[in-house]
Amino acid sequence: MTTESDEQHQAETIAAGMMGRDAYSRWLGAELVAIRPRACTLRMKVRADMLNGFGVSHGGIVFSLADSALAFASNTNGHVTVSVDNTISYPVPVELNDELIAVAEEETAGARLGFYRVTVARQDGTCVALMHATVYRTPQKHHLDQSND
Template sequence: MEGKMSAEEIVKQMLSKDAFSRWLGIEILATAPGFSRIQMVVRPEMVNGFGIGHGGITFSFADSAFAFASNSRGQHAVSIDTSIQHLAPVQVGDVLIAIAKEQHLGRRLGHYQVEVSREDGELVALFTGMVYRKEHSWSPA
């Protein structure tokens, strides 16, 4: 496997260049090929006019987990379709955990599902996404 980066190395490199994911306060909990588990805390500046977590925050959090999982095999992957279902509101102070799992991996397309839960296990959102897998591979920075 000489010259190839591990899933952990790829995700670390991605996060180092991703100012928005860092602003979200994302912490990487686990990474493996086709998988990522991350967490973040909902902050006061992340709520909408109803005083609950803005849907775009939950979407962006799930999207980051999706990006990490879909790129973790070493090939650049870019999203071509995503959707989210918000199942429960999130509040300031909630610790969210997103688990992204590969559902299908083809030569050019990959499909992923992300579950977003509170740390107590209550499911708050379901995200699905498809990526196009480019020919370019990740390499050390």
């Protein structure tokens, strides 16, 4: 029988291993704030090299943070999980030095497909992006005995 504490340990172990191998999330400056089964919170600060020609954050940067939070949250189930569909809306622009917090949570799941909502907010709590995503849980299991690279 798997306990809640076993699931939490698995989520923490998988997230630590993934972050250790995820050069892109580290380049973003993404920091793992919280991880629990089927949920993740990441934080990052918008840098000058992330701005577009209009002087605001490139949408791809915000998408990337949301996608990284999705990846960490959806992989906590123990199976290698990949996204198959994402839609994102940007209600307000993101400025230089904004601190972004992405919260990914599973809304519902079946045996192979999971459905997630990712909210990205800036430091004042204003929602700057909302992602809906579908993920596919592969049969491949995460190897929990592997340490970070």
